Amino acid sequence: MMNPSTMMPSRGSRRNIDEVMCRAAAHAKKEEFFKQGGFEFQSLAGHILESSCKHSKEIQEPNCLKCKYDKELALDELPEMVFARNCLRIHFQSTGFIEFNTLDALKMVISDRLPDVQVGASSAWQSSRKDRIQEIQNHQKPFDWTFTTHYKGTVNGLKVTPTTERIDMERLKRRDAIAFSSSVILFEDELADHGIAQLSARCRVMREGYFFVLLRFYMRVDGVLLRCCDTRIVGDDNSGKVIREWQLREAKYENLRHVDPEALLDVDRAWMHLPIVEEQIDCVSVD
Numbered sequence: 705m706m707n708p709s710t711m712m713p714s715r716g717s718r719r720n721i722d723e724v725m726c727r728a729a730a731h732a733k734k735e736e737f738f739k740q741g742g743f744e745f746q747s748l749a750g751h752i753l754e755s756s757c758k759h760s761k762e763i764q765e766p767n768c769l770k771c772k773y774d775k776e777l778a779l780d781e782l783p784e785m786v787f788a789r790n791c792l793r794i795h796f797q798s799t800g801f802i803e804f805n806t807l808d809a810l811k812m813v814i815s816d817r818l819p820d821v822q823v824g825a826s827s828a829w830q831s832s833r834k835d836r837i838q839e840i841q842n843h844q845k846p847f848d849w850t851f852t853t854h855y856k857g858t859v860n861g862l863k864v865t866p867t868t869e870r871i872d873m874e875r876l877k878r879r880d881a882i883a884f885s886s887s888v889i890l891f892e893d894e895l896a897d898h899g900i901a902q903l904s905a906r907c908r909v910m911r912e913g914y915f916f917v918l919l920r921f922y923m924r925v926d927g928v929l930l931r932c933c934d935t936r937i938v939g940d941d942n943s944g945k946v947i948r949e950w951q952l953r954e955a956k957y958e959n960l961r962h963v964d965p966e967a968l969l970d971v972d973r974a975w976m977h978l979p980i981v982e983e984q985i986d987c988v989s990v991d
């Protein structure tokens with residue numbers, strides 16, 4: 705038996721999807737490149753993943769992203785919006801790269817049990833979710849419907865070593881001139897109108913001779929829980945290495961009563977109010 709207080713949202717919510725689709729359309733099939741200091745930045749953006757294949761069901765098309773996702777992911781459901789073509793990649797000279805892609809991020813979502821999100825018995829959430837829970841108990845394998853991923857990038861041809869070196873956060877607060885910037889959204893789900901789960905990646909290359917990349921998973925179950933899982937990467941020109949800091953932060957709403965509610969709704973501000981639960985720091989470098 706499932707714990708009745710561990711809820712799962714329905715898929716019916718489409719409230720803000722139009723807005724997101726507009727944003728996505730603006731990014732459709734965009735490809736950007738920028739080079740500086742031995743690093744090359746590549747940002748790819750394309751259409752949302754189709755909800756069904758455009759070819760006959762009998763054949764598996766090797767070039768069909770829908771087939772690829774179905775085959776490689778064990779998840780029973782995908783987020784409402786999956787930007788399968790979006791990717792942010794940083795090449796180190798020509799030896800290797802680190803990238804943020806949607807498929808690898810979703811591979812790290814728990815596909816065989818429900819998330820540890822306890823919802824109060826009296827909440828609107830629970831009453832509105834009863835049918836859905838029943839449906840899942842009857843037909844579906846449980847999975848983490850918050851789509852929480854601890855993904856911190858896909859590394860290819862580079863060396864990863866633990867380090868005690870930290871990112872200079874003060875430098876990132878400076879308003880240095882930006883030579884290049886780009887951002888992509890990898891997936892988003894409205895959690896059936898009860899919050900949001902979103903994964904996005906952005907980069908900023910400064911004329912001063914360094915760059916900053918942020919992969920941010922932001923998850924809000926309204927009135928219950930806030931979670932941010934950030935990966936920050938900072939590199940100096942011609943160093944051939946970057947520091948990568950991964951942090952999981954979260955807090956229950958009951959412990960956030962002192963915080964301005966507007967700040968908690970803001971993807972770019974909420975993280976500052978959440979305590980660090982887990983952290984990993986490494987150095988990614990040319991071998």
Ligand SMILES: [Zn+2]
Nearest residue numbers: 757768770771
């Ligand atoms: Zn297909």
